[in-house]
Amino acid sequence: MNAIPAIRVAIVGAGPSGFYAAEALLRSGLPVRVDMIERLPTPFGLVRSGVAPDHPKLKQPILVYERIARTPGFNFFGNVQVGRDITVAELRATHHAVVFACGAETDRRMGIPGEDLPRSHTATEFVGWFNGHPDYRDQTFDLSQETVAIVGQGNVAADVCRILAKPVDELRSTDIAEHALDALGRSRVREIHVIGRRGPVQAKFTTKELRELGEIVQCSTLADAADLALNADSETELSDRNNLNAPGNIALFCAFAARKPSVGQRAIRFRFHLSPVALVGDGRVEKLILTRNRLEGPPFAQFARPTDETVQLDCGLVFRSIGYRGVAIPGLPFNDALGTVPHTRGRVLDGAVTLPGLYVTGWLKRGPTGIIGTNRADSVETVESLLADLSKGCTLGKRGAEAVGELLEARGVRVFNYQNWSMLDTAEISRGKLKGKPREKFTRIDEMLAVSTDCGALEGGHSADLA
Ligand SMILES: Cc1cc2nc3c(=O)[nH]c(=O)nc-3n(C[C@H](O)[C@H](O)[C@H](O)COP(=O)(O)OP(=O)(O)OC[C@H]3O[C@@H](n4cnc5c(N)ncnc54)[C@H](O)[C@@H]3O)c2cc1C
Ligand SMILES: NC(=O)c1ccc[n+]([C@@H]2O[C@H](COP(=O)([O-])OP(=O)(O)OC[C@H]3O[C@@H](n4cnc5c(N)ncnc54)[C@H](OP(=O)(O)O)[C@@H]3O)[C@@H](O)[C@H]2O)c1
Secondary structure, three states: OOOOOOEEEEEEOOOHHHHHHHHHHHOOOOOEEEEEEOOOOOOOHHHHHOOOOOOHHHHOHHHHHHHHHOOOOEEEEEOOOEOOOEOHHHHHHHOOEEEEOOOOOEEOOOOOOOOOOOOEEEHHHHHHHHOOOHHHOOOOOOOOOOEEEEEOOOHHHHHHHHHHHOOHHHOOOOOOOHHHHHHHHOOOOOEEEEEOOOOHHHOOOOHHHHHHHHOOOOEEEEEOHHHHOOOHHHHHHHHOOOOOOHHHHHHHHHHHHOOOOOOOOEEEEEEOOEEEEEEEOOOOOOEEEEEEEEEEOOOOOOEEEEEEEEEEEEOOEEEEOOOEEOOOOOOOOOEOOOOEOOEEOOEEEEOOEEEEEEEEOOHHHHOOOOOOOHHHHHHHHHHHHHHHHHHOOOOOOOOOHHHHHHHHHHOOOOOEOHHHHHHHHHHHHHHHHOOOOOOOOOOOHHHHHHHHHHHHHHOOOOOOOOO
16 A cells, blocks of 8 residues: 655744644644744744743743654754745745744834934844844844833833833843843833823733733832823723723723832833824934824724824833734735735635645734734644645645755755754753853854854764655
8 A cells, every 4th residue: 555645844934833833734643744944043933032031931832842843744944044045936846835934023113204213123123132033133222321212002012111120130040132131231221101002991911911010129110190091982991891901901000100209210101192203313312202192983993093282202212112014925925014924714815816835824824913822723723724725635746855955955055953953952051051041042143053063063963854
């Protein structure tokens, strides 16, 4: 009897959605080979480079991903960027299906004058920098400024705020990048304004994250009672039993409004109903110009309508934390307005036409919302579509990893396989141990590649598993 030919699936992106897609495929009971292609040498996407260093428990899904990576039939091609080192068309030729799980790697823009002035940054840059993402290794932030504005009231804004507000000694035992620890140790930041365009009921913080901002030592977390007056529609939103975070958040904002600033301490100030209209300054940010808004529209669809009132905030550093955006990949349809890949249940669409063999999952599929676990159901849906399509006929043999390995070798691309990553992982953990940290990340790609070469030479070397 002939063996059933393996189903070759390439997954592009080694973040949560990529790993959950791999898990669903490898658990399908079918003879599947998964080739995960990741542009960085390191796997785990935003779990490594987004989740805040002082939230180590939230990085635990990595233990699950490590198990998936060790499942027979799984291959890792790190340090390979699709669209640069290998094309979408080539992957379609070498695999029965390609799943894009590339996340949302850039940021939304405010579209206002002065947005690109020096000392105006995105949360993406700051988070990538303190988490040791190689793209942001050489970013600098002027932490000599005393007043900082963060635009946006979601959990990423909360992370940015906490890292700026916490005493640096509380970060020393985390896996925060060394360069960030040094810079934060010299920080002169005193006042952090966290600015929402709508009201306190509409703030997107989860209550747990908001509470944490109120518990930072040597920091007064404050709100203005006048800002907490609610219109009738916000009261309706607040009393809706499906509104999980707003009641807890309002209780916290009220408690913050009752607090007094303490002399000599840092302060976090929540500001509401304010939209930035310009960043101004002499060659760098010195002021944020805001317009006061009022809420209009029905409950749960209230939007910020600008009034004639303008508010100025003197501040020397601005972080825009208003959401992420997917990046277009050459050869793959892209909805530029949404920053996502158009799809129906994970099947990539070109206009109204489904493109056979192409699938999408995670933040690139649904946009930049949802926690790590949200990506599991999303990837299961995409894999269900993929397997349903393949069950209609997948007779043609494909060479999968072997063909990809040959293409990359011919192009001189240095593939970083899972063994290479494991060596780098071990090296990071041992560097961290010396400093009482869970790991000290390598933050430059050439260093990452060199570490695994050095370790490989010591251990007799490892070649890519292209089986
Ligand atoms: C700052 C921040 C903090 C967060 N903190 C938490 C938290 O504490 N808890 C929580 O539950 N959720 C958190 N989230 C949300 C969570 O990180 C996301 O839900 C999740 O990471 C999305 O998974 P993804 O796989 O779609 O994208 P990602 O995690 O972004 O993974 C995408 C991967 O694709 C790779 N890639 C991109 N383009 C290419 C290409 N062309 N070729 C090859 N590879 C490519 C990227 O390098 C990356 O590794 C946070 C998000 C952010 C932004
Ligand atoms: N610890 C955790 O679990 C954790 C940590 C970090 C991130 N995450 C998750 O990751 C996802 C992304 O988080 P996020 O904070 O980037 O996004 P988010 O939750 O969508 O918050 C974005 C914020 O930006 C505001 N905004 C958007 N456009 C704006 C504009 N033009 N001007 C002014 N403000 C604007 C939004 O206000 P409006 O509401 O008015 O649009 C909102 O306050 C979320 O699902 C989050 O929960 C989780």
